[in-house]
Amino acid sequence: MYDFEFVKPASVADALAALSDEDAKPLSGGQTLLPTMKQRLAMPTKLVSLAGMAELIGVSAEGGVLTVKGATPHAKVAAEATAYPALAALASHIGDPAVRNRGTIGGSLANNDPSACYPAAALASGATIVTTAREIPADEYFQGMFTTALEEHEIITAVKFPIPEAANYQKFVQPASRFALVGVFVAKFATGVRVAVTGASEEGVFRWTEAEEALSSSFTPDAVASLKAPAEGMIGDIHGTPEYRAHLIGVMTKRAVAAAA
Amino acid sequence: MPKDHDGIGASTKRREDVRFLSGAGRYTDDINLRGQAYAYFLRSSVAHGNLTSIDTAEAEAMPGVVRIFTAKDFEGVGGLPCGWQVTDRFGQPMKEPGHPVLATGKVRHVGDPIAVVVAESLAEAKDAAEAIMVDIDELPAVIDMKAAVAGGAPLVHDDVENNLCYDWGFVEENREAVDAAIRGAHHVTTLELVNNRLVANPMEPRVAVGDYDRTTGEHTLYTTSQNPHVIRLLMGAFVLGIPEHKLRVVAPDVGGGFGTKIFHYAEEAFCTFAAKAVNRPVKWTCDRSEAFITDCHGRDHVTKIELALDAEGKFLALRTDTLANMGAYLSTFAPSVPTWLHGTLMAGNYTTPLVYVNVKAVFTNTVPVDAYRGAGRPEATFQLERVIDKAARELGIDPIELRRRNFIKPEQFPYQTPVAVVYDTGNYHATMDKLVEIADVAGFPARRAASEAKGKLRGLGIAHYIEACGIAPSQLVGQLGARAGLYESATVRVNATGSISVYTGSHSHGQGHETTFPQVVAEMLGIDATQVDIVHGDTSKIPMGMGTYGSRSIAVGGTAMVKATEKIIAKAKKIAAHLMEAAETDVELAGGQFSVKGTDKSIAWGDVCLAAYVPHNYPLESIEPGLEETAFYDPSNFTYPSGGYACEVEVDPDTGKVEILAFSAADDFGNVINPMIVSGQVHGGIAQGIGQALLEQAVYDENGQLLTGSYMDYAMPRADDVPMYAVDHSCVTPCTHNPLGVKGCGEAGAIGSPPAVVNAVVDALAARGVTHIDMPLTPARVWAAMNAAG
Structure with missing residues (x-):
């Protein structure tokens, strides 16, 4: 791993400010980025942590829509997405307990690994990806392996899942x-x-x-x-x-x- | 024998687990010496090429760099030696190309070390390594073994024609007779199969810490080794030229070896060498990715086997042709694995009168291949037990019945096989009977019907193995090309108040010696096992020993300990006789008490020990004070554990996924010291065998890049990949040539299980026309086989 600066902002607004630096990268659960950095395959100068920010964590259901905030770890979705059991079940089978306690829905969708589970749920549900800049329908969000509609330094703040029958x-x-x-x-x-x-x-x-x-x-x-x-x-x-x-x-x-x- | 004690036969809990399970183990990476610098190896990222230049100037100026080493620093230093010379079937020695510590002139596999940065920190060493300018003129790589020997392939070593290390025939004199028997046989079953290449993946990666004391000229190497004395001998005598009294090798707690920590590796020699060169301790810690491209791999054989049978199913002759991958260099014991550890087992449990084994060992641009749990014996067993299963199906004979018809009968022991070795004892009918019982073979048809009712294909696979353990008589292995003796040593040091320290050359890295060995001494003396401790893994403390591999610890190291303990008892009886004023021949030892036959005179073990060290009333004119004895034991034969294994699987016809529902093992290990530990050894071996059969494979692309270089692509067995095991070792034919009657149990599980698993899957799919699938039986392969056949 190369040297880098680590910042832990208190709010999404502070995080966006910190991300304005060139070569700064947001860090959510770190389940992909950290192994990549350990192998010296990525060298961000600054990591901006999104973990543990209250405004980015939570699962709620209202009006037939389940909303999962961007930095919610998989384990929390598995435990709390009771209004959408298929989504909770999916979250409960991602990786192992360590991955589920660190990895987040926003990190998974932003990375868009071609073998990840969450993209299937978001696309099949016709979910809406809510970011710091806009709301993106799932049908427009996924643009190929590791490619999404996200702009540089746009952060996923929530995902809204219409709950199916x-x-x-x-x-x-x-x-x-x-x-x-x-x-x-x-x-x-x-x-x-x-x-x-x-x-x-x-x-x-x-x-x-x-x-x-x-x-x-x-x-x-x-x-x-x-x-x-x-x-x-x-x-x-x-x-x-x-x-x-x-x-x-x-x-x-x-x-x-x-x-x- | 009562089992309410902690001697032989007691399932005493493993005392070493207290520290292993509480995080208090002391592994090599836990050793940090004052002033220590860190080594980072710059390795080749291409499989084959000429090294045209290495420019370290910029890197040397980087922060924290102590010194950068390349091959030119090792001019005058020996290469890594090979410990076994195979003679080919024309009487010529194998080709033995050099194996430099750092790549010299050429790189030959991805991972071949080019330069080493020694720096104040690992991060600084890595930074500097990136600044080293290396020019490699890339050459075409040779990966596939058939292509490598076909003629016209790129040469891994310029002076090794056709990349052929040796062409070995065994038993060469039988060659024509075997050919004739096969030509004239009623039936010949032929099978081509692959024994898949594996990465051992011990939980603890390799580590080396070199230290040098310039005031005394003493070198110390701390290393993750199964055999510190062997490393001291090979590295001291052949690589660095350091005499043994100035070279100490310590292998502290070692987190699993499985063979891959037997060998002498470049990093060990480097750290020892560099510690003197920079005059400070030098540490190297392998990371997992580096382990995949530097630890010796295992197996990697491609074989054609033919079994000739008569109309009654009697085996008449067996012929095999094998290509065995050596990788880019000869690792320490690599040449012995496909030859003497493989060909000598091709008779199996059977009376096949004629056997001919041909093995061509091949260099390729891949990581060196050497012994991995079982080493040669799993390869032999897999071929044999697969071809027998196929023959049974072709002839319409039940596979258990076909094996029974050909088993060596109990009254035929000792049995001279046609492949040199003599089995001292065994009862294969008994283990097969036990297997049939614990696997409930009779209930299988009903279970198969139940599976079919829910749309699953069920199969039952049987295998029966033999292995040769306790490697071995030195004189024999010397004739076969070994360049080392294969005895074992033990010193039994009785302390003044009667407690005992046993110094053994057998190294424990998961086997439980610290528990098992004291059980034996305690049994012999009639004292509590807690009074006995084991010391191992440090050449400065223990007598010359050969280490742990080939399931040899209890059979060879344990016997050395028994011999030393017998000497202790003989001397203690003399002392006791003196103290009790009795004739030595009347003194008996039982339950920790010496007594005089026919009298009520007795004296406790501890009092005799004390007299030896406080010899106030002591026959000094005829006996030395003290109570400490050493024995070296060199066995007269291998030991021959055997057993029957049964695997029951369900295959999902929609996806090809195999689920193992039951696995049974009925082993004959001879006498068993600690049944719980023996069961644990079998469990672990089966898990690794299931890993090989269903999951694991090291795959290179045609350019020599390892496609399975991490756990993202190399599938290790997880807890939910293996079933609960039914393990039995109640069938006992004690070994006839060691005092404990023990045979060894460490590798059996990994030997017997792969053919049982594959036989089970083929059984499940036989109705769909499948006759063979190469390991690992991944869902994709099983599905493809089902569809190709159907």
């Missing part, structure tokens, strides 16, 4: 990292069904619209039984071929529907 997340883990090799989040709303897939695509999290259409007319496992996700554009690595990942999308979607229905 039924939902479920099925994760098939990569054996080593236990990130999602393929994860499928299915959310059924009065207006239709949304299906988001993480882990599989070279473009990061995406909506499987073919499945959404089939499930919107019949929310049953059988409705997707004959659908095949295309292998083209899927990730191929030592843990699975594009064909295997494409196959798993179908399996996990079916299972998510069966569990949700």
